[in-house]
Amino acid sequence: MNLTSVLLSDAFPGYAVSLTSRPDRRVLxxxxxxxxxxxxxxxxxxxxSNPAMAAKVIWQVKRDLKLKEGGLKWHTPDDHWISLELPTYHDNPLWQRVIKTRTGRRHSRLI
Incomplete structure (x- = not known):
């Protein structure tokens, strides 16, 4: 067990954390x-292996647990848990992908 999996276990003290490898090189x-x-x-x-990514995962799971338990509501002191960050399947932020897509479309029209 590496350091980050220990951090995951410590972040959820009332839960037993289980990590299982998947064939697509992800972890359940x-x-x-x-x-x-x-x-x-x-x-x-x-x-x-990356503490910054682990912190983001911990944040997301804690938010999901709060939503599931009904402890998170809009416009309350706890609304800092609600992130405005959009999930993407790319490493770049969403606005960079839009610019690249629009530029690519414009170049394809010129050809």
Whole structure:
């Protein structure tokens, strides 16, 4: 068990954290409490070796747990848990992908 998986275990003290490898080089993280699956999430394997990525995963899972338990509502002191960051499947932010796509379309019309 490496340092980041210890951080994941310490971040959720009431849960048993299980990490299982997947064939697509990702990891299935399952949080269990009293033999019932509370939440499971597929994470990148890099998150286990990068503390910054692990912190982001911890933040997302804590937010998901709060949403599931009903402890998170809009326009309350806890609304800092709600992120305005859009999920992307690219390493670049979304606006950079839009610029590249528009530029590519413009160049294809000129040809």
């Amino acid at each position: 993280m399952t949080l269990m409490r009293l033999e019932a699956c509370a939440i499971s999430k597929v994470i990148d394997a890099e998150a286990l």
